[in-house]
Amino acid sequence: MRRNVSERLFARARQAIPGGVNSPVRACRSVGTEPLFIQKATGCRIFDADGNAYIDYVGSWGPMILGHRPPEVISAIEGVLERGTSFGAPTDLEVELAEMVIEAVPSVEMVRMVNSGTEAAMSAIRLARAVTGRDLVIKFDGCYHGHADTLLVEAGSGVATLGIQASPGVADGCVQNTLSLPYNDVKTLTEVVSEKGDTTAAIIVEPVAGNMGVVPPRPEFLTALRSLTEKHGIVLIFDEVITGFRVDYGGAQALYGIRPDLTCMGKIIGGGLPAAAYGGKREIMKEISPEGPVYQAGTLSGNPVAMAAGIATLKRLKQSSFYETLEARSALLEKGLKQGLAKAGIPAVINRVGSMLGLFFTDEPVLNFSGAKKSNVRLFAGYYRGMLEHGIYLAPSQYEALFVSSAHAESDIEATVQAAENVFQRIGT
Numbered sequence: 298m299r300r301n302v303s304e305r306l307f308a309r310a311r312q313a314i315p316g317g318v319n320s321p322v323r324a325c326r327s328v329g330t331e332p333l334f335i336q337k338a339t340g341c342r343i344f345d346a347d348g349n350a351y352i353d354y355v356g357s358w359g360p361m362i363l364g365h366r367p368p369e370v371i372s373a374i375e376g377v378l379e380r381g382t383s384f385g386a387p388t389d390l391e392v393e394l395a396e397m398v399i400e401a402v403p404s405v406e407m408v409r410m411v412n413s414g415t416e417a418a419m420s421a422i423r424l425a426r427a428v429t430g431r432d433l434v435i436k437f438d439g440c441y442h443g444h445a446d447t448l449l450v451e452a453g454s455g456v457a458t459l460g461i462q463a464s465p466g467v468a469d470g471c472v473q474n475t476l477s478l479p480y481n482d483v484k485t486l487t488e489v490v491s492e493k494g495d496t497t498a499a500i501i502v503e504p505v506a507g508n509m510g511v512v513p514p515r516p517e518f519l520t521a522l523r524s525l526t527e528k529h530g531i532v533l534i535f536d537e538v539i540t541g542f543r544v545d546y547g548g549a550q551a552l553y554g555i556r557p558d559l560t561c562m563g564k565i566i567g568g569g570l571p572a573a574a575y576g577g578k579r580e581i582m583k584e585i586s587p588e589g590p591v592y593q594a595g596t597l598s599g600n601p602v603a604m605a606a607g608i609a610t611l612k613r614l615k616q617s618s619f620y621e622t623l624e625a626r627s628a629l630l631e632k633g634l635k636q637g638l639a640k641a642g643i644p645a646v647i648n649r650v651g652s653m654l655g656l657f658f659t660d661e662p663v664l665n666f667s668g669a670k671k672s673n674v675r676l677f678a679g680y681y682r683g684m685l686e687h688g689i690y691l692a693p694s695q696y697e698a699l700f701v702s703s704a705h706a707e708s709d710i711e712a713t714v715q716a717a718e719n720v721f722q723r724i725g726t
């Protein structure tokens with residue numbers, strides 16, 4: 298597969314941009330390759346600078362649930378461009394998207410738009426500390442909530458991929474009030490909260506973990522989180538930056554029937570443009586400036602072009618049978634991958650919730666970060682490279698998710714399964 302244009306671009310990029318990328322996990326370091334530079338994408342396919350085509354399961358790390366360049370989103374963006382691109386003032390579009398989010402997400406009564414999931418999580422933590430007057434924040438090993446100082450503790454995603462426990466530059470003072478516990482571990486959670494609950498401002502959790510690979514919640518884990526936080530007056534924050542509008546139109550909270558106090562959203566809500574949000578109970582959200590004293594701001598928050606893309610995306614997701622079709626395609630992929638692994642005699646675990654799927658080369662169930670870290674990342678790297686050679690574009694990390702979009706036709710899934718079968722036969726020897 299020719300890659301000399303990507304190679305030349307990467308050589309230039311490394312001179313101008315740290316690591317040659319604008320986000321670490323894109324550097325593909327954990328899978329032993331160099332990043333492909335992308336020329337364009339449409340539907341479920343992505344095309345690199347050398348003209349090679351791939352079936353894309355990264356989907357820009359989650360936003361592209363409709364696939365690339367969905368016509369209704371592109372025309373909505375083109376329509377707004379007639380009005381302008383950014384005004385730094387309210388528009389009808391941000392009100393419309395806010396109202397759609399409030400209607401869709403069970404626990405959200407008010408919402409504030411921001412520009413990234415990091416901003417959403419950082420702001421939700423600040424708000425929780427303000428309304429409780431407490432400092433301690435509890436998160437979970439392997440969960441990633443963006444790169445705000447407070448939350449770069451035992452994080453997942455690129456932090457896990459790069460083996461970074463926290464990060465240089467994060468002052469001790471920023472993380473001394475952050476405690477990270479094992480995911481899905483109700484016993485430890487209960488013990489810690491019974492001891493520290495009355496000084497805890499917030500517990501933030503990915504209701505389906507997508508940054509240690511995919512790890513579904515134990516049902517009792519989410520119910521324990523809700524009951525313990527209610528008992529101790531702790532703000533429960535669901536970080537639904539990945540799961541929001543991904544696993545259900547109402548997110549994981551709709552799927553599992555748990556109502557958090559605050560919800561972080563991102564990725565899909567911007568339809569592929571930079572937009573994110575945090576929202577929740579009116580009694581909490583009204584404490585945000587300028588209605589309340591908790592300061593949070595953003596030059597491009599509620600950007601009209603991003604809002605238009607988000608509105609068009611959510612309108613499509615709201616259509617009946619959207620998630621049923623996505624579930625069927627995702628189940629077909631899971632089934633095919635499992636058959637290919639079995640045929641090759643490779644021990645592996647596949648965790649899936651809706652259209653987010655994680656594959657771990659391990660023979661033990663993966664229920665938390667320590668379980669995920671037992672998987673054979675060297676074998677994952679071989680799987681990644683093999684699939685790329687077969688024209689399948691996966692996330693270049695064991696600690697990320699594979700995303701199916703509505704643009705993946707059955708024939709694309711079948712082609713992926715066939716490619717995987719060939720790769721498993723080769724790496725299994």
Ligand code: KE4
Pocket residue numbers: 320321322323358412413414415416418441442443444454455503507508536537538539563564573697
């Ligand atoms: P952003 O700041 O990257 O928009 O969102 C941070 C974030 C917050 N919460 C969750 C659950 C997330 O998954 C993320 C970001 N996800 C990663 C990949 N899993 C983004 C990819 C990257 O870092 O390049």
